[in-house]
Amino acid sequence: MSAAGPAPAAGLLRNIAALYGVQIATFVLPLITVPFLARTLGPHAWGALAIAQAFGGLVGLLVDYGFDLSGTREVARDRDHPQRRAELLAGVLGARLALMAVGVVVTLVAGQIVPALGDPLLLWAAVAWGAAQALSLMWYFQGLERVTQVAGLDVAAKVAVTAGILLLVRRPADAWLVPALGAGAALVSNAYALWLAHRDTPFCRPTWRGTRHTLRLGWSMFVFRGSAAFYSTASAFLLGLFVPAQLVGYYAGAERIARAAQGLLTPLHRALYPRFARAAGEGRAALRQQLPGGLAVMGGAGLLLSVGTVLAAPLLVGVLLGPGFEASVAVLRVLAALPVVIGVNMVLGLFWLVPLGLDRAFNLTVAGGALVNAALILLLVPPLGPLGMALAVLCTELLVGLGLYAQYRASRRSRTPHAAALGG
Numbered sequence: 001m002s003a004a005g006p007a008p009a010a011g012l013l014r015n016i017a018a019l020y021g022v023q024i025a026t027f028v029l030p031l032i033t034v035p036f037l038a039r040t041l042g043p044h045a046w047g048a049l050a051i052a053q054a055f056g057g058l059v060g061l062l063v064d065y066g067f068d069l070s071g072t073r074e075v076a077r078d079r080d081h082p083q084r085r086a087e088l089l090a091g092v093l094g095a096r097l098a099l100m101a102v103g104v105v106v107t108l109v110a111g112q113i114v115p116a117l118g119d120p121l122l123l124w125a126a127v128a129w130g131a132a133q134a135l136s137l138m139w140y141f142q143g144l145e146r147v148t149q150v151a152g153l154d155v156a157a158k159v160a161v162t163a164g165i166l167l168l169v170r171r172p173a174d175a176w177l178v179p180a181l182g183a184g185a186a187l188v189s190n191a192y193a194l195w196l197a198h199r200d201t202p203f204c205r206p207t208w209r210g211t212r213h214t215l216r217l218g219w220s221m222f223v224f225r226g227s228a229a230f231y232s233t234a235s236a237f238l239l240g241l242f243v244p245a246q247l248v249g250y251y252a253g254a255e256r257i258a259r260a261a262q263g264l265l266t267p268l269h270r271a272l273y274p275r276f277a278r279a280a281g282e283g284r285a286a287l288r289q290q291l292p293g294g295l296a297v298m299g300g301a302g303l304l305l306s307v308g309t310v311l312a313a314p315l316l317v318g319v320l321l322g323p324g325f326e327a328s329v330a331v332l333r334v335l336a337a338l339p340v341v342i343g344v345n346m347v348l349g350l351f352w353l354v355p356l357g358l359d360r361a362f363n364l365t366v367a368g369g370a371l372v373n374a375a376l377i378l379l380l381v382p383p384l385g386p387l388g389m390a391l392a393v394l395c396t397e398l399l400v401g402l403g404l405y406a407q408y409r410a411s412r413r414s415r416t417p418h419a420a421a422l423g424g
Contacts, residue, residue, distance in 0.1 A: 029162045034256060036166060037178065038321045045172035047236075047245035050252030051116045052126035053179055054237035059103040060130030061229050063096050066221025067214075068139040069273075069354065074217065075143025076274040077281065086202040089140065091214030094206025098215075100131055116240040122176040129179035132186035137193040142270050150193045157185035220359035223367060224349075230370040239389045242381050251386035253321045254328040258335035261305045262342055268297055269346050280355035287355060288412075294351045295344070302343025309336035327386065334390040341397045348404035358411055365403035369396050 380388030
């Protein structure tokens, strides 16, 4: 059975609405639990949870391997070829299972040598959560622009997690239940999505040959994700290498709020990305025509989110984190600039460079940002603590944006072999 053709405007709006439902469940529902957890766990246990979840997120990043971008791109191109999609699904599943084994080994080593990961129960629950999140098949349905098929269950699973946290977490020692509940719900949702995907796609067993091919396919996006994670999702873990868990708690609270605001850009990016990928197949001129619209949507939405977060920072910290987290206000005001900066960066990188096949230029820029971030952490975190980490993250994103703009200008002046093949 062939997948449907490109969705019309109404279909795009339905996909955006469905993705916002998922994003609200992913970021806003946890904010309902933030006031409860901040008060129940306290800054120290909250910080320990943040460190463990950041490490679990890194393991999840390894398991995901950038397939949410590279896989979506391939599905969008092969939407009318069920057998190719089946081979891609099998390859991604095989690759992720192999990467999970690597993640287990990494966790065993990290648990022995990193003092901040000293609670085994919390550590393994967080790793299970990160891996389960990474096994999501949302990338597949995004490529087909059929997100509405799986969005409902994803939202229901996250609502169940929120209810479970509110009912079961009663003291600091219960922190491990937070990622454990998330892991269980994600696995149920993923199993249903896999069954749904194979309703119109043949089932193929993962093979070592297909796994290797898929790993090569996703390598460039994995480099991007890994480099970007160094100064985004891994911040709490990196901060925990320098300061006590209580100070990490101040940063983690502010970061959770800022990332929730930034996360509201993700449905727009996910809904628009397949269309930019297809436009690149028609030539560079077709892609260039769509770029101003993408910039207006992503940049405009990011600006509104940034301004709103800056103005509401004291209120957000007071309501969501409560007494004892006053130090988070200054951190949040710095991190509040991230939505507008990242919104523009997404347009330059994911709507222009990646669709044109300029993955190498994109990855070099982001990897350079990771190196800059490492230097800034060493320079700013020891004297400034959580505020220094926030400044390091923001400065890195700004420098990455400048690098992406330079790559964009260079790619407009020259015809790369890939772009020439596209006819642009």
